[in-house]
Amino acid sequence: xxxxxxxxxxxxxxxxxxxxxxxxxxxxxxxxxxxxxxxxxxxxxxxxxxxxxxxxxxxxxxxxxxxxxxxxxxxxxxxxxxxxxxxxxxxxxxxxxxxxxxxxxxxxxxxxxxxxxxxxxxxxxxxxxxxxxxxxxxxxxxxxxxxxxxxxxxxxxxxxxxxxxxxxxxxxxxxxxxxxxxxxxxxxxxxxxxxxxxxxxxxxxxxxxxxxxxxxxxxxxxxxxxxxxxxxxxxxxxxxxxxxxxxxxxxxxxxxxxxxxxxxxxxxxxxxxxxxxxxxxxxxxxxxxxxxxxxxxxxxxxxxxxxxx
Numbered sequence: 001x002x003x004x005x006x007x008x009x010x011x012x013x014x015x016x017x018x019x020x021x022x023x024x025x026x027x028x029x030x031x032x033x034x035x036x037x038x039x040x041x042x043x044x045x046x047x048x049x050x051x052x053x054x055x056x057x058x059x060x061x062x063x064x065x066x067x068x069x070x071x072x073x074x075x076x077x078x079x080x081x082x083x084x085x086x087x088x089x090x091x092x093x094x095x096x097x098x099x100x101x102x103x104x105x106x107x108x109x110x111x112x113x114x115x116x117x118x119x120x121x122x123x124x125x126x127x128x129x130x131x132x133x134x135x136x137x138x139x140x141x142x143x144x145x146x147x148x149x150x151x152x153x154x155x156x157x158x159x160x161x162x163x164x165x166x167x168x169x170x171x172x173x174x175x176x177x178x179x180x181x182x183x184x185x186x187x188x189x190x191x192x193x194x195x196x197x198x199x200x201x202x203x204x205x206x207x208x209x210x211x212x213x214x215x216x217x218x219x220x221x222x223x224x225x226x227x228x229x230x231x232x233x234x235x236x237x238x239x240x241x242x243x244x245x246x247x248x249x250x251x252x253x254x255x256x257x258x259x260x261x262x263x264x265x266x267x268x269x270x271x272x273x274x275x276x277x278x279x280x281x282x283x284x285x286x287x288x289x290x291x292x293x294x295x296x297x298x299x300x301x302x303x304x305x306x307x308x309x
Contacts, residue, residue, distance in 0.1 A: 015075035017060070020118075022084075024110040030091035031084045031111055032056060033118075034075040043148075044119050045074050045300065047083040048108070048139075050130035050154075051223040052183050052191065053212050054090030055083040058129070059284070063207035070127075070284050073293050079300070080119055084111050086135075088220045098179040100222030101233050104135035105142055112139075112146050125300050127151040129284065130253060131223035134233055141238040149300055150241045153292070154253055154281050157262040159231045161255035164194065164281070168228055175225040180218040185209040195280035196250035204285050236262045242270035244299040246292065248279030272299055 020031040032055060035042060047070060049058040059070040060083075067073060071081045085092040086107050088099045097103055116122055125148050128136030133155040140147040159165045175181070188209040192200045226233055243266050245259055256275070263273050274295045276288060283292045 015072065015081075017071075020114060022111050022114050024087070024106060027087050027093045027095060029084055029087065029093070029107055029111055030055070031082065031114060032060070032071075033080070033082050034060070034071045035080040036075050036078060041119065041121060042078050042080040043300065044115060044121055044124035045079040045081050046108075046112075046115065046124050046126045046136075047071070047081065048104075048126060048128035048132035048136045049083065049086065049089070050128075050132045051227075052188065052219055053208065054085045054215060056085075056090065057208050057211040058132075059083050061204070061208060061211060061285075063201075063204040063285075065201050065203060068204060068207075068285060068289070070293075074297070077297055079125075082111075082115055082124075084108075090215055096179065097220070098222035098225065099220035101131065101134050101138055101226045103222060104131075105138045108135060108139040109143060112143065116146075122146070123148040125149045125151070127153060127296060128155075129153040130155075130281065131227060134223070134226070137234040137239055140241055141235065144240045147241045149244070149302070150239070151244045151246065151296055151299065153246045153283055153296075154248065154251055155245060155259060155262070156227060156254035157232055157234070157236075157258045159227065159254070160258045162253055162258070164252040165227055168224060172225070172228050175221040175228060179221055181221045181224065182217060183212075183219045184217045185213065188212060191282050192280075192285065195248070195252045199248070199250060199278060199280040199288075200282055200286045208285070234262075236265035237267060239266060240268060242268050242299075242302075244272045244274065244296070246274045246276065246283065246295060248281060248283050248286070249275055249277050250280040251283075253281055270302070
């Protein structure tokens, strides 16, 4: 099998995407859903994108060399998969705001009402990557009744000993003064090379850039500002759900020690910490993304306890 032996896409026919629009006040938010054909409820999985790319390029990308759509993979594993473009990303409204973490939580609150209404389920699994993991965890603090199991991929806690954030902080005065930053083809390629070259196929970076740059060469600065100046934005003691933290071996966005400090403070004993070898920040686009699919699915499909607690 081309993806390292883990090929869930063969388990079910290709899922068709359904698009929605949700209002957050005057802001229109683009929402996307994929699930395999058939009847009956499936566990809901909501994917939350990061700082530099919108939802479909992050989670429903077509690229050379194999399957790169996280939505396809988990729809084939029989999840009801959702994602959205946050304010000022993708097909969602453009505003004067900087789309910081707090704004992203507001987006998720608005869209979660649609998910509950359309699926008939009050709780959903969530998987956020990079600043999307911060958004997802912050949403879990504010709406614990909506979150079942939570996956934090490429998360950061305080930023302590993060080479990526130390370098990014050099532009902090710019982020404070501007609500947009340049996000061109070179910047998108750097996501694939900055930590450890060779962990992903650069043809995928080019496919991502081709898809994403249709929306322009600028994105909001809010999450960068939060990650450089306002961490921590998530209090682990307030995250009540089961949590899986996934870190690529070479990811420079956070030190392992910083993430383990967050992990140790989580109150729910149903928690896991996974380090994936040969992976960097862009886990969903790496050569070893099949390992990411595996650990995420294993956590989401964990059997319930039988001891009555």
